[in-house]
Amino acid sequence: MKKMVLAAAVLAMTAGSAFSADLYTKAVKAPPPAAFDPWDIAFGSAIMNDYIFRGITQSNHNPSVAAYFEPRYNVTKDLQLYIGTSGESISFANRAAAEIDVYGGIRPTFGAFAFDFGVWGYLYPGGTCFFGAPTDPAGKPLSPECAANILPDGNVMKKDVSFFEVYGKVNYTINDNWQFGLNEYYSPNFLNSGAWGDYASVTGKYTAPATVFGTSGVGMYVSGEFGRQFLGTTDSFYGTTFTNPGFAGPFPNGIKYADYNTWNIGIGFTYKVFTLDLRYSDTDLSKGNCNAFTSAFNSAGTSNITSINPTGAGSNWCGAAGIAKLSADLTAMTNLK
Known part of the structure; x- marks a missing residue:
């Protein structure tokens, strides 16, 4: 009897060990990892009631459309x-056809820090020179086209x-709710004016919990x-020989553009690939310097x-503005699978 019990126990242990080993093998055997596809494409479009760039309207406070494509x-x-x-519709004094951007x-990314370094080109094709004088302020002859407009x-x-x-x-x-950022942009020839430009800013964003609107998405x-x-x-093209009481000029060789502050704050709503952004923007530029x-x-x-x-003319292109923007943003890997 003892021999039978012992034999049964050995058989049970052997069977149990084999069964356990089989379970272990199946548990650690994972499916082959998905192939890593490094390529992706982001693209989208937007429509807005006003195209504001660093606090200044680029569309004469009129509606603008935009689109981008980014491999x-x-x-x-x-x-x-x-x-x-990318491309945006604009309304400039030289009647340029559009703004076309090329960048790379x-x-x-290092943990919670995401960096971005690159070069951004702003192209404005189809423009016309406007001056209305045969020479620039420094006496340099202008083209007949420029002098005639x-x-x-x-x-x-x-x-x-x-x-x-x-x-x-x-x-x-x-965390999932809070983000902060720093930005720095430098151009040796801002708007081809001859003046260098440097823009620095701080940003902040609060994203509400996903449950704030229930299960609506x-x-x-x-x-x-x-x-x-x-x-x-x-450079001298934008210089002035005009004089006016109390005016510090003339500046025939060029004018020192006024530095300025700009700020904006807004609220956005997202649904799938769509974003509705409602924003207030302003600067401290005076109408004259604007x-x-x-x-x-x-x-x-x-x-x-x-x-x-010195002429005393003022512009409202740099003042307070409200912006409503509806955009759609997609990526091939996420939205086109």
Whole structure:
């Protein structure tokens, strides 16, 4: 009897060991990992009631449309290379057809820090020179086309105002709700004016919990930015020989654009690939300095005299503005599978 019990026990242990080993083998055997596809494409479009860039309207406070296309290559999950192009409808004094942007860079990520370094080119094709005099303020002859075109308010603008910037950005994610960022952009020839430009800003964003609107799929965020645009001295094309009582000029060789602060704050709502962003934007630029900087084609008045704006004409292109923007943003890997 003892022998039978012992034999049964040995058989049970042997069978049990074999069964356990089989379970263990099946438990650790994972399916082959999915192939890593480093390529992706982001693209989208938007419509807005006003195209504001660093606090200044680019569309004369009229509606604007935009679209972009951005191929991406993920070297690793923490390192991305990208190039892109985008376009926006604008309303400039030189009647440029549109703004066409070409850009590229690298986006490395280190834990909660996401960096972005690159070069951004702003192209404005189809422009016309407006000056209304045979020579520039320094006496340099202008082309017949340039001398023949006059803006009603007396402002001047080059045919081509294309330029480029190099930039560096960092975004720090505290948790699922809070993010903060720093941005820096530099151009040696801002708007092809001859003046250098440097823009620095801080940003913040709060994203509401996904459950704030229940199971509707609607998300919400609040975000804002505060920045300062530093600017140098233009070339002689934008200089002035005009004099006015109390005016510090003349400046035939160029004017020193006024530095200015700009800020915006807004609330956004997201649903699938769509975003509705409602925002308030403003600057501390005076109407006179705004006129000198933008060469607005619809400035008016004579009382907005500043050291760089002796005619006294003023522009509202740099003042407070409300922006409503509806956009759609997709990526091939996420939305087109």
